[in-house]
Amino acid sequence: MKNQDEFPDCFGDLEKIFPMGSKGLRETPEQCFYHCPVKTKCLQQAMATKNGIQVEEEIIERSTKAGAISFFERWSRKKQAHRRGLKMKK
Incomplete structure (x- = not known):
């Protein structure tokens, strides 16, 4: 390494x-x-940075608009990203 x-x-x-x-x-x-x-x-x-979480949310939104993921999957992924962001603040 x-x-x-x-x-x-x-x-x-x-x-x-x-x-x-x-x-x-x-x-x-x-x-x-x-x-x-x-x-x-x-x-x-x-x-793994705050900006990275925003990029992940951009990808989730594009996937939702394209019909690639359901409402519940969108909700779950956004919740996971939000939790990672909260951990960074600690």
Whole structure:
């Protein structure tokens, strides 16, 4: 496992590694997707932040509008995201 000092400067920075694309959807830049050896851990770190929870809620809303998830699944996922956000505040 890498030491925190060995990670690139962009590590866990949601706006650098998963920015909003021109079509209104978040996209992983090519340099992250193909060339970064810590991309999975980096994205996990970014999604574990307050901004990551907001991104998760964006995805839930898009899924609901597309009919991909039911009302109850939406409610459950949003509740889980909210609980993770509360844990971060402690």
